[in-house]
Amino acid sequence: MNRKTIRKTAFQFLLLVGSGLITSALVMKTASKPVKKTKMSYAVSADEDQWVEAELAKLSLEDRIAQSFMVACWSNKGKGHLAETETLVREQKIGGLIFFQGEKENLQEAIQQMQSAAKIPLLIGMDAEWGVAMRLSGEPRFPYQQAIGAANDLKLTEKIGYHMGVECNMLGIHMNFSPVADVNLNPKNPVIGFRSFGSDPKTVAGQTAAMVRGIEDAGVISCVKHFPGHGDTDKDSHLELPTVSHSISEFESKDFLPFKSAIEAGTRSVMVAHLNVPALDPSGTPSSLSKLVIETYLRKKLGFKGLVISDALNMKAVSEKYGKSEVAAKAYDAGCDILLFPENVKDAVELIKTKVEKGSLSKDEVNEHCRRVLHAKYQVIIHKPMVKRNDPAPERKLIINQTYEKALVCLKNDQENLPIDRLDKKIIRIGIGTHTSAFRDRLNDYAKITHYKYYTPEEAVKHLREIKLNPDAVYILDFHSDAQRARNNYGFSSWKKVLDLLPENAYASVILFGNPLVLQTETEFPKAVKSILCAYENTAAAQERTAQAVMGAFDITGKLAIEINNQWKEGFGMQLKGNGRLKYSQPEELGLNPAKLQEVDDIVAKAIEAKAFPGCQIVVAIDGKIILQKAYGKTMYENGDSITNEHIYDIASITKIASSITALMRLKTLNKFDVNMKLGELTPEYVEGTEYADLKAIDLLTHQAGLTPWIAFYKRTMKDGNLDPEIYSGKDNGIYKRAVADNIWIRDDYWKTMLKIIVETPLSGKKSYEYSDLSYYFFNKFIERVSGMGQNEFVDKEIYQPLGLQTMTYLPLEKFDRKRIVPTEVDKDFRKQLIHGYVHDPGAAMMGGVAGHAGLFSNATDLAALMQFLLNKGQIGDQSVIKKEVVDQFTACQFCPGNRRGIGFDKPTVDLKNGPTCDLVSPSTFGHSGFTGTITWADPENKVNFVFLSNRVYPDADNWKITKMSVRTEIQRVIYEALFEARRK
Incomplete structure (x- = not known):
């Protein structure tokens, strides 16, 4: 050359x-x-x-x-x-x-x-x-x-x-x-x-x-x-x-x-x-x-x-x-x-x-x-300088989200209208403009909301006049403009005309996704407008962050960097405290290394390959921020649908804490229950005159009352390997009306026989720890008696609706399409069919699907929201659904070191070894596991909220690879290692 x-x-x-x-x-x-x-x-x-x-x-x-x-x-x-x-x-x-x-x-x-x-x-x-x-x-x-x-x-x-x-x-x-x-x-x-x-x-x-x-x-x-x-x-x-x-x-x-x-x-x-x-x-x-x-x-x-x-x-x-x-x-x-x-x-x-x-x-x-x-x-x-060129996308996403969070400014919040605390109200959202879906979708993650969408204020006025708007509803009106300059009123057109259609006594929040200078000449608003938020821009990130703020996932602290008018000057901005709801975030916000969390993917991939379970959902929140929300695998090994975060699992024994214990804590908050009450006081009609009557609730709920671990009730209803036709029917009628599975109904009163079988089963006489489901059959009846409604109705009304939980429910087939529900076992002994949409647990199924120990279905996100509610000591903002001292009492170890259990809640072993958790959790951790392959743990000290849902029982409940491979505890270990690594930095 x-x-x-x-x-x-x-x-x-x-x-x-x-x-x-x-x-x-x-x-x-x-x-x-x-x-x-x-x-x-x-x-x-x-x-x-x-x-x-x-x-x-x-x-x-x-x-x-x-x-x-x-x-x-x-x-x-x-x-x-x-x-x-x-x-x-x-x-x-x-x-x-x-x-x-x-x-x-x-x-x-x-x-x-x-x-x-x-x-x-x-x-x-x-x-x-x-x-x-x-x-x-x-x-x-x-x-x-x-x-x-x-x-x-x-x-x-x-x-x-x-x-x-x-x-x-x-x-x-x-x-x-x-x-x-x-x-x-x-x-x-x-x-x-x-x-x-x-x-x-x-x-x-x-x-x-x-x-x-x-x-x-x-x-x-x-x-x-x-x-x-x-x-x-x-x-x-x-x-x-x-x-x-x-x-x-x-x-x-x-x-x-x-x-x-x-x-x-x-x-x-x-x-x-x-x-x-x-x-x-x-x-x-x-x-x-x-x-x-x-x-x-x-x-x-x-x-x-x-x-x-x-x-x-x-x-x-x-x-x-x-x-x-x-x-x-x-x-x-x-x-x-x-x-x-x-x-x-x-x-x-x-x-x-x-x-x-x-x-x-x-x-x-x-x-x-x-x-x-x-x-x-x-x-x-x-002489071009060296520039670090790692994948910039995660940090870029974080800084953009944080910018919109901190920029969001509240100009008005009468009667502490925002954030929306209890979600058991009718919420109507009226969205006006283009590119509005990110706001809608994130709102939907928190609550069931009725949406009306219009492209222009004129279109909204025309159609809303034909609708009778509910005066008792909570309203969210979001106006979207992709323009930033003064032309056409900053792209908002005649937006204020929409506000005049609101019922006078309604509670409405107005959110402007665009230039706040549109408010230069606006100082008077209809009585119904209690809150005004300025989100500056109509981007997906701004919308998504604002929706979270409306629901209380983080504080609103923004102040105006410009003067709008004499009422809203530069530096003005009302401070709104969040209510503790989960925030959708990413590992980088907490300084966690995403590469470390990829080990979770590897663990799950190996487990699915080994056929420990067909698929699963995982949600991890730290300090109230969701840093991992993923779905893996399929609903079934063969011809299954890909799991999404919207699929619903049978959470099995997690029902104990997510339904029964939560209900009992609520009743204790209402002074209708005490852990020292005896079973004879709680359900006298079923235990009076038996040795069960003297059992204390606290002993029953910590599994040291001497109950036998389990009774195979269904075996007593079989004749020659088939269902007894005197107990079951292929039709739903006035006598047989509790669904056990597809085309199988059990006598409406057979549950009484089940309770009778329990009390006729001798107690061991030992006050030592031995896990048993049986006390929850009685707590189910106590909750019904004291509340005047079914347990499913009580927890839905008192807990799930206020929290905005949309998938956590009993009897999921009454609310959801079957394809959204993950199947469990191919039951060869009892119901002799694929169990899909019905509770897996035979005893709970014989109760009609609503039991104290099993029967609850949920996705991982709703379960994480419930556990966060407990980490927040039963509070939604300033509202105490469950008293803080009640949460502290129930989640604490009651009889350590001999019995690690809380009241209904499982706990780590005293030495943190060879137990249901990894050895990195704090002793204050509480949660539960479920037979179908589910687990949830909340750690108040480290502020870690971990949920894992799977259907490891598909197609066979004898498949225990999930336990042998330590899948759930190894995932938990990765989470803690990532957290502690971030804290050391």
């Missing part, structure tokens, strides 16, 4: 690096050499200076001037446009390109095409204020600066800047024309508005500096704009020249503050706006063309030594007054190092060259402009 070929190959390599098509990891670092300060605001190495001076020496005067030209390019405009642009790169030797609309794929192709045509690598820029999604279709975007400013979390802002920089870096974009540093002092500003961090200069300054640090740390040049400050204007500089009438002191105390902070934070470029600023330049020259503004104030007053960039030179604020060539020459002469969006490169370069030749512009100024551009190219292309 000859020397020329080597040089060509090396240069092509640098072009690929510059375009982002070869990662920086492949670029060898330059040897460390002494560093010196230049006129730039950052330190440079001797190597950098050497490269810049060498390249400068190769360039003609025209080429040096051309390095300042950054021409507009659209990667989606087709081959003709790209060919024209390539000609400019090749023949005019321009220094850079700013890319506009396109897609990721054609952008990278276009960058590679242009870089290949360049003698010196091109500096590639993009307006990516909310990420590359601002210009590239199909890409996810970050929140607007208005929402980021409202969140006002500098660490979050810096992370957002970093991720914006990373995505630019990976696409070969070297410069992001972001952040907007303008203080939004004028609510009527038509061009800044939602693009600003807010109306308080100090807040904007802090946010701007944080964003700069993030972008620059990603190896991308940040560009703060629009100096000297575009915030207090009421005209759009794209259309005409706005005037900012601030005094010099106002500029210094307000407008300059964010730019000063950005310069101190290390921004490498500043964009100068097209503004008339009489206090700074009385001549009326636009600031972008004013040497006075750039040299006196930006360079000298603020000490900026980096790249000065003109705002787009095609904007009418300057383009209509000055010719296409003249405007570029004036900006260059005024001190702009990069001329953005010039419209006539060849003539402009020639005009600038003529000025140099005539002496009105010095060669030193040309060289200084060119040096600054070349220094920038060295730093982001030739």
Whole structure:
């Protein structure tokens, strides 16, 4: 290979690096050499200076001037446009390109095409204020600066800047024309508005500096704009020249503050706006063309030594007054190092060259402009820094969610209307606008809600007038706008007319997904409107977070970063406390390593492969935040449906704590039950005159009352291996009306015989631990007697409905399609069919499916919600459904060390070894397991809530691989190891 070929190959390599098509990891670092300060605001190495001076020496005067030209390019405009642009790169030797609309794929192709045509690598820029999604279709975007400013979390802002920089870096974009540093002092500003961090200069300054640090740390040049400050204007500089009438002191105390902070934070470029600023330049020259503004104030007053960039030179604020060539020459002469969006490169370069030749512009100024551009190219292309490029998606998702959480602001909350605590009320949601489904779907995860959806307020008014709205319902009215500017009332149209249709005495919450400035002239609302939330943007993430806040999953702490009107000023925001409901989150929020949690997938995969169970659901919440909610496998090994989080499992003996014990705790809260009561007091009609009458509830519920472990009731109802026709029927009628399975009904009064069989079974006489189901047959009857309703009705009314549980139920076939219910055993001995939708436990089935020890069905998410309710000590917000001291009493070990049990609840072994949990849990942990392959544990000390549901009994209940493989305890171990690892960091 000859020397020329080597040089060509090396240069092509640098072009690929510059375009982002070869990662920086492949670029060898330059040897460390002494560093010196230049006129730039950052330190440079001797190597950098050497490269810049060498390249400068190769360039003609025209080429040096051309390095300042950054021409507009659209990667989606087709081959003709790209060919024209390539000609400019090749023949005019321009220094850079700013890319506009396109897609990721054609952008990278276009960058590679242009870089290949360049003698010196091109500096590639993009307006990516909310990420590359601002210009590239199909890409996810970050929140607007208005929402980021409202969140006002500098660490979050810096992370957002970093991720914006990373995505630019990976696409070969070297410069992001972001952040907007303008203080939004004028609510009527038509061009800044939602693009600003807010109306308080100090807040904007802090946010701007944080964003700069993030972008620059990603190896991308940040560009703060629009100096000297575009915030207090009421005209759009794209259309005409706005005037900012601030005094010099106002500029210094307000407008300059964010730019000063950005310069101190290390921004490498500043964009100068097209503004008339009489206090700074009385001549009326636009600031972008004013040497006075750039040299006196930006360079000298603020000490900026980096790249000065003109705002787009095609904007009418300057383009209509000055010719296409003249405007570029004036900006260059005024001190702009990069001329953005010039419209006539060849003539402009020639005009600038003529000025140099005539002496009105010095060669030193040309060289200084060119040096600054070349220094920038060295730093982001030739000596591109290493940037960590792990999968950014999880952290990106987290910071976006956290931004919307913190930005959410409550402007009104009369009578503590929000969050919605008890969910056993009729809830009606009226959604108006487009792209509303994320809000609806997350609300549905918490409660059963009636939804009305309309695309416009006019459509809503028309149809709602025909509906008789329930005056006793709770209303949620969510208005969605994808617009952010003042046109058409910020995209909300005549939204307030909908509110007039609400019943006067209703309790309604209004939620605005869009620009809160829509409320500028609104201070009066109908009586029914008790709450107003501003969510800033109509994105799926904003909707999903807001739905959680409405339901109380986290506190609302946001404050306005702008002034809406005299009622709602900058800094206003009501603080709303969450009510303890589970929050849908992700491991990263708690600092957990997602890679560690992937071990759960491996454990489950091996178990399914070994046929320990066909499928399962897992939910893990830590500190009230769901960090794992997954479904695995199928409903059956053969021809089964894929398990989803919506499938419902028979949770078997977890019924004891999820139904019976929860009901008894509720009754104790109502002073209708005490653990020291004897069975003769609870159910005298069944035990009077027997040794069972003297058994205390606490002994029964801790399994130390001497009851036999289990009675096979069904065997007493069989004749010659078949069901006794005197006890069972193939038809549902007045005598046989308790369903046992498909086409099998048992006598309605046979349960009395079952209770009689129990009391006729002698007690062991030992007060030692021996697990038994039998006492729950009596507690079932006690709950019925004292509540005046079936146990299923009582727990639904008193517990499940207030909590919004939608799948936890007895008798699931009465509420759900059979396909949603996971089948259990192929019963070969008793019912002789696949048990699907009926309780697996034979005794509970003979009770008609509603028993104290079994019969409950649920998905993992509802069970986790119930366990979180117990971790929250029986509270829903400020409401005590179960008294805290009652929860503490029942979940504590009663007779340790000899008997580990709580009151109804299972507990870890005293030494945490060889028990039902892994050995990493705290002793305060409580829960239960179920015969069908289910388990749930709640750890108050570590705040861990773990639910595992499976149908390990399919097709055969003798399959104990789930236990032999320690599947559930090993998954629990992984969770705790991940948690403790995060806590050690």
